[in-house]
Amino acid sequence: MKYVLEARHIDKHFKKPVDFHVLKDISFTVRQGEFATVMGKSGSGKSTLLYILSTMDTDYTGELYLNGGLVTGKSHQILSRIRNEHIGFVFQFHYLLSEFSVLENVMLPGKKLGARTEEQIERDAREKLEMLNIGYLAEKRASRISGGEKQRVAIARALINNPTILMGDEPTGNLDSYNAENVLQIFTRLKEEQGLSLLVVTHDLDFAQRTDRIIEMEDGRIIKS
Ligand SMILES: Nc1ncnc2c1ncn2[C@@H]1O[C@H](COP(=O)(O)OP(=O)(O)O)[C@@H](O)[C@H]1O
Numbered sequence: 720m721k722y723v724l725e726a727r728h729i730d731k732h733f734k735k736p737v738d739f740h741v742l743k744d745i746s747f748t749v750r751q752g753e754f755a756t757v758m759g760k761s762g763s764g765k766s767t768l769l770y771i772l773s774t775m776d777t778d779y780t781g782e783l784y785l786n787g788g789l790v791t792g793k794s795h796q797i798l799s800r801i802r803n804e805h806i807g808f809v810f811q812f813h814y815l816l817s818e819f820s821v822l823e824n825v826m827l828p829g830k831k832l833g834a835r836t837e838e839q840i841e842r843d844a845r846e847k848l849e850m851l852n853i854g855y856l857a858e859k860r861a862s863r864i865s866g867g868e869k870q871r872v873a874i875a876r877a878l879i880n881n882p883t884i885l886m887g888d889e890p891t892g893n894l895d896s897y898n899a900e901n902v903l904q905i906f907t908r909l910k911e912e913q914g915l916s917l918l919v920v921t922h923d924l925d926f927a928q929r930t931d932r933i934i935e936m937e938d939g940r941i942i943k944s
Pocket residue numbers: 733735736739741759760761762763764765766767768
């Protein structure tokens with residue numbers, strides 16, 4: 720069985736202002752093509768965990784494997800490459816560059832990775848936008864589109880390098896129910912049609928219950944998975 724993500728005994732302390740044991744012995748796996756959600760009260764450590772799993776935070780103990788390879792202890796340069804190649808990330812707020820066009824926003828991580836020509840990246844970006852039914856937005860400025868459209872652009876951007884796993888920290892937290900439903904359907908389609916793996920933090924129980932699995936956190940621990 721192929722794991723795209725494996726966390727083994729991850730522990731983390733925040734040391735300031737006082738020592739705080741924020742993550743306690745976190746171990747779990749995500750399989751290829753699995754859609755998992757993380758739920759838990761505010762402050763239970765979900766965002767802190769996702770920061771570690773997406774290789775952005777390296778200050779922890781335990782081991783993290785992505786695609787079967789050990790990630791823990793690698794240099795920042797290698798981590799940046801791994802992140803660009805293997806991980807797509809969608810946040811609650813979209814963080815699009817408002818002065819740039821939708822197309823340019825989607826192309827950016829592709830240019831950063833530098834594995835394809837600019838022409839190829841543009842073709843791929845248009846294809847991602849088409850797949851999310853927003854091809855017609857390509858030439859628009861990111862500041863000129865609606866909130867639901869922005870989040871779909873952010874998903875297209877997260878997919879531009881064909882990641883192994885898509886991670887989201889409350890990606891529907893800022894959306895109305897119509898647009899939240901749209902995002903859930905997009906995620907489900909990506910799993911079913913492309914075998915994408917997803918790990919998404921959500922507050923929305925309806926959303927979580929329609930995914931393969933709910934990982935429940937409380938006080939820095941996984942209490943159910
Ligand atoms: N940089 C930090 N320094 C100290 N404590 C932090 C820091 N970031 C988050 N925390 C604390 O860690 C706990 C978990 O935070 P977080 O991972 O954001 O929770 P969640 O995403 O589940 O709401 C909270 O009690 C929060 O106050």
